[in-house]
Amino acid sequence: MGKIIIKTPEQIEGIRQSAKLAAKALDFAEQYVKEGVNTEYIDDKVEEFIRSHGAIPATKGYNGYPKSSCISLNNVICHGIPSKQTVLKQGDILNIDVTTILNGYYGDTSRMFTVGEVSKEAEDLIDITGHCLDLGIEQVKPGNRFGNIGFVIQRYAKAQGYSVVYEFCGHGVGVDFHEEPQVDHASRRNTGPEMKPGMIFTIEPMINQGKPKAVIDKNDGWTARTIDNKLSAQFEHTVLVTATGCEVLTDIHNDYPIT
DSSP, X not given: OOOOOOOOHHHHHHHHHHHHHHHHHHHHHGGGOSTTXXXXXXXXXXXXXXXXXXXXXXXXXXXXXXXXXXXEETTEEEOOOOOTTOBOOTTOEEEEXXXXXXXXXXXXXXXXXXXXXXXXXXXXXXXXXXXXXXXXXXXXXXXXXXXXXXXXXXXXXXXXXXXXOOSSOEEEOSSSSSEEEEEOSSOOTTOSOBOOTTOEEEEOOEEESSOSOEEEOTXXXXXXXXXXXXXXXXXXXXXXXXXXXXXXXTOOSOOSOOO
């Protein structure tokens, strides 16, 4: 495993600004999440917003990925490619995932959106997934082990009758898109590297209604779907380890106190 970068105060401030912009881009996208809108249109609007704020979308061109965001509907776990053909309909649930590069620094976040009235089971899945993220964030403090993030997420999701996707994970972020460490959402207690002040990484649990396994679309090489076509949900924040706890850098709604 490579070295985990301890960010300098200057880097932290740069990443904080990028993280806030990524979160604002999700707030901006929300107005377009309605029946009859295609996901390419939402992606175009997200790109316009990011560029109008002096930043660039990190996903565009990344390893050949063609769009400025990932928009994953219903049974898509992650990396859904926005398209004109994907039109939102009543009852859909979707994750929009945005990563910005502002002045060379990366901010990465995603959240769930709903189209009109959604089923009780979809609502429950979204609530459980949000709580999984909250539990993971509670583990972020100096001296704790990264494995404890995945341990609490998996324990809770399983107790509620859901499964945790293990083929995708969180990651270090900030001066690059993907850095060390790998942040697993299903892991053993007290394993993995120790958290230290200045580390920045994403926690982004993907929770499935059915089996945890993903199938990658052979045609586009990106879209990851549930193997049993059941629903999947995901939330993601970029988190900084502070001297005494953590700061959720992509939290612009004051959902998490700085500890």
